[in-house]
Amino acid sequence: MKLLALEASASTVSIAVQNHSQRLMREMPASSKTSAWLIPTLLKLLAEAELELSALDAILYGQGPGAFTGLRTVCSVVQGLTLGQNNQPAVYGVDTLQELAQASLNSVLEHSTHQKNTQQTNLSGSASKSSSARILCVLDARMDQWYVGAYEYLENQWRVTQSPALCAPASLEAPTEWAGSNFMLSCNLERSSALSLTSPSLEERVTHFVCTSPHALLCLDLAPWLIASSGARADRTSPEFAKPIYIRDRVALTTLERELAKVGEL
Secondary structure (H helix, E strand, O other): OEEEEEEOOOOEEEEEEEEOOEEEEEEEEOOOOHHHHHHHHHHHHHHHOOOOHHHOOEEEEEEEOOOHHHHHHHHHHHHHHHOOOOOOOEEEEEEHHHHHHHHHHHHHHHHHHHOOOOOOOOOOOOOOOOOEEEEEEEEEOOOOOEEEEEEEEEOOEEEEEEEEEEEOHHHOOOOHHHOOOOEEEEEOOOHHHHHOOOOHHHHOOEEEEEEOOOOHHHHHHHHHHHHHHHOOOHHHHOHHHOOOOOOOOOOOOOHHHHHHHHOOOO
């Protein structure tokens, strides 16, 4: 397939291009220069991959939840690239927390490949291509809050067990249907930082931790599933529907709220 992916929902802005088996990627830290960097870089990357915009089968973008500015920038770029074309490629918004789930799955599959001469690796909650995985995903939402979602992988298919939501770190819980089961935790925080803020009972159930972040390459990894599961729904594939997913409509605490938080009154 011929794909373009854009991701700017966290601390890194990334672009990835796929031309059949070839993949190319560029990335930079998110900053005020993101908008000026994004379009020239993706055009150069397409040229390196010997692809024209009109030849793309699809464009994927990190839809959120995540950084407000990055999400809006990427959606604007996607609409600008596609709406003026006669032959518009399909457009797919990618759940950024599911990107973290894909990163965990990639990690386990790579581990399984290294262990292929032994019995299937005994990572509780992990997966091979013929087994299942349960993955709880966390993305730092700032303001002492996390975005959280839960996903299951079975027989090359993804299932969204818990759609993205917002919670305080101490309130983080696995889905009730996972009661008594272990799972993986995929997070854009270091293990010590993340697990120190959660309950000990939850930490005991985490058997595989992956520190990762949303990335355009993960969007490419999810592309086959997204394309297969979307069918012909125009509200998922048309450029005019390229919009961010916002779970929280605030980007910062007020001065008063910050002062109250310091003295433990908020």
